[in-house]
Amino acid sequence: MIEQEPPYLSESSGTATYLIATVGTPQLRQPKLLSALLRDFLSCCLQTDEEQRWSAKELLQHPFVTSAKPPFILAQVINSVKKTNNPNPKL
Structure with a gap:
């Protein structure tokens, strides 16, 4: 929600699930904000x-x-x- 889109939006749902499980959640684009x-x-x-x-x-x-x-x-x-x-x- 903070990034205004789901993690790994450009990936298929299966790939996104795999990436979250293996790589973790993506880094925030602008964490200092x-x-x-x-x-x-x-x-x-x-x-x-x-x-x-x-x-x-x-x-x-x-x-x-x-x-x-x-x-x-x-x-x-x-x-x-x-x-x-x-x-x-x-x-």
Whole structure:
């Protein structure tokens, strides 16, 4: 989602699955644009080795998740952008 496309998009689904299992997830194109917390969160949940990959319960305790603002904040931002991009909501 961060790269706005699935990993190995140009490959067949079987090849993509094989590449993820053997090579791992592709490198981020512009990792410096992401916060250190988000990069660490991604490294915890994208481990191909099941022994090293964090569980959902562990991920929910990651500082990236626990430091997030409440969901209603995001709704306010989305509504604000909608109003800015479409000042006449009837259109």
